[in-house]
Amino acid sequence: MINAWNGRHLSIGGRLTLINSVLSSLPLYFFSFFKAPSCVLKELVNIQRKFLWGGSSNTKKICWVSWDTICLPKDRGGLGIKNLDLFNQSLLCKWKWRGISDENALWSTLLKYRYGNMVDNFMSQSTNDVIGHSLWWRDIMKIGGVVNGDWFKKNVSNVLGDGLSLRFWHDVWLRPVCFKSLFPILFNKALYPNIVVGASGMWQDHTWVWKMDWSSVLSATEQELAQELDTLLTGFFPYPNDKDRVRWNIHQTGQFSVHSTYVFLLSRVVTLAIDENVVEALNQLWTNDMPSKVSIFGWRLLLSRLPTRMALAKKGVIVNPRELCCAFCFREEEDIDHVFFNCSFSQQIWKGIFVWLNVDFIPYEVCWQHFISFGALVKNKSYAKARHVIWLATTWSLWRARNNIMFRGDVINLQSLINQIIYISWFWFVGRIASKSSLVFSDWCKDPLSCIFSI
Numbered sequence: 001m002i003n004a005w006n007g008r009h010l011s012i013g014g015r016l017t018l019i020n021s022v023l024s025s026l027p028l029y030f031f032s033f034f035k036a037p038s039c040v041l042k043e044l045v046n047i048q049r050k051f052l053w054g055g056s057s058n059t060k061k062i063c064w065v066s067w068d069t070i071c072l073p074k075d076r077g078g079l080g081i082k083n084l085d086l087f088n089q090s091l092l093c094k095w096k097w098r099g100i101s102d103e104n105a106l107w108s109t110l111l112k113y114r115y116g117n118m119v120d121n122f123m124s125q126s127t128n129d130v131i132g133h134s135l136w137w138r139d140i141m142k143i144g145g146v147v148n149g150d151w152f153k154k155n156v157s158n159v160l161g162d163g164l165s166l167r168f169w170h171d172v173w174l175r176p177v178c179f180k181s182l183f184p185i186l187f188n189k190a191l192y193p194n195i196v197v198g199a200s201g202m203w204q205d206h207t208w209v210w211k212m213d214w215s216s217v218l219s220a221t222e223q224e225l226a227q228e229l230d231t232l233l234t235g236f237f238p239y240p241n242d243k244d245r246v247r248w249n250i251h252q253t254g255q256f257s258v259h260s261t262y263v264f265l266l267s268r269v270v271t272l273a274i275d276e277n278v279v280e281a282l283n284q285l286w287t288n289d290m291p292s293k294v295s296i297f298g299w300r301l302l303l304s305r306l307p308t309r310m311a312l313a314k315k316g317v318i319v320n321p322r323e324l325c326c327a328f329c330f331r332e333e334e335d336i337d338h339v340f341f342n343c344s345f346s347q348q349i350w351k352g353i354f355v356w357l358n359v360d361f362i363p364y365e366v367c368w369q370h371f372i373s374f375g376a377l378v379k380n381k382s383y384a385k386a387r388h389v390i391w392l393a394t395t396w397s398l399w400r401a402r403n404n405i406m407f408r409g410d411v412i413n414l415q416s417l418i419n420q421i422i423y424i425s426w427f428w429f430v431g432r433i434a435s436k437s438s439l440v441f442s443d444w445c446k447d448p449l450s451c452i453f454s455i
């Protein structure tokens with residue numbers, strides 16, 4: 001289907017929306033039941049990646065940002081595209097959760113009949129023997145299992161209720177480890193090693209008294225240990241009106257959710273660190289109410305991931321050094337610093353923009369800093385959605401002009417480009433942010449900052 005919708009007819013913003021809404025939800029049904037084989041995942045990501053970067057899945061395009069970064073949430077520098085592998089794991093994790101939280105459900109009984117106690121399967125310390133079991137079961141066991149850092153077990157805790165299902169020695173219910181591991185000597189002396197918490201004591205005059213039965217008389221050392229255990233238990237008692245339950249520690253309510261699991265798994269992804277100043281700039285970028293193709297352009301610019309001549313040379317696409325020239329001045333090599341800010345032509349454009357804004361010229365050091373300094377012209381947070389309209393209109397127009405010179409042979413006039421920036425920023429501003437205001441274009445031409453402050 002994606003092939004038929006030739007991606008070249010959509011902007012990158014449109015393609016991003018399509019990926020998030022269609023490509024990520026298509027495999028949902030399958031993903032809820034089965035672990036997708038890694039070759040399938042790889043192929044799906046390939047389709048998504050090619051589609052995002054321009055066009056159909058048959059053409060080869062350069063992927064300018066790593067897929068792991070793209071899958072990061074926006075507040076960490078990504079575009080928030082769903083990581084299919086992690087999403088698949090989060091969906092499957094639900095089976096494990098159901099297995100330990102709803103042991104009486106019919107399907108749970110069936111699984112128990114086939115594979116044994118779910119709590120033992122999913123929560124025990126040792127690696128379970130899964131050889132000979134179905135592929136489905138082996139996949140489920142692997143989700144958050146030992147090879148995966150044991151994250152499933154580590155995120156579940158037991159909450160003591162009536163104590164009728166939690167086993168005193170085997171289950172983790174009071175300390176971070178079970179009493180069997182904490183007091184192995186005493187465990188060996190326990191008369192009822194499988195006793196539940198609720199049967200390990202009794203109520204006497206409204207007070208809960210812990211009482212252990214031992215298989216033989218305790219030695220002096222063992223008595224000391226029993227004393228220690230007793231001290232640990234002091235102040236704890238079962239709640240006869242509540243059932244024992246499990247808690248999903250990742251979510252503050254303690255209830256399992258696929259989303260919280262996905263966010264947790266995403267937080268474990270290690271990607272090449274993005275400069276925190278750039279991340280901060282990106283966070284400001286997304287608060288602007290811009291057409292998505294413009295926001296994504298800004299995202300690529302701030303990440304230094306636009307196909308300038310120098311960037312193409314680094315990728316080995318351009319090999320002739322004479323082709324590295326800036327399209328505006330034909331003198332210097334074209335990289336982001338030069339083409340957007342340091343080129344004499346671009347500087348003239350910025351000067352014109354600052355005169356229009358009636359503010360001091362902001363000198364250039366690095367891209368994120370220029371972006372943030374520009375945003376500081378609009379200090380109040382309530383105008384954050386319009387803060388970078390003009391900055392984005394300027395860089396966007398410079399890039400378009402550069403492309404038109406390069407690919408269409410256009411001749412660019414300084415003043416007409418400034419006029420174009422004024423017009424396009426007005427178009428975005430009034431089209432999205434100030435659509436209900438009575439401002440007119442001449443107001444914008446005269447004093448754009450006042451217009452922004454009037455929204």
Ligand SMILES: [Zn+2]
Nearest residue numbers: 326328329343
């Ligand atoms: Zn130049």
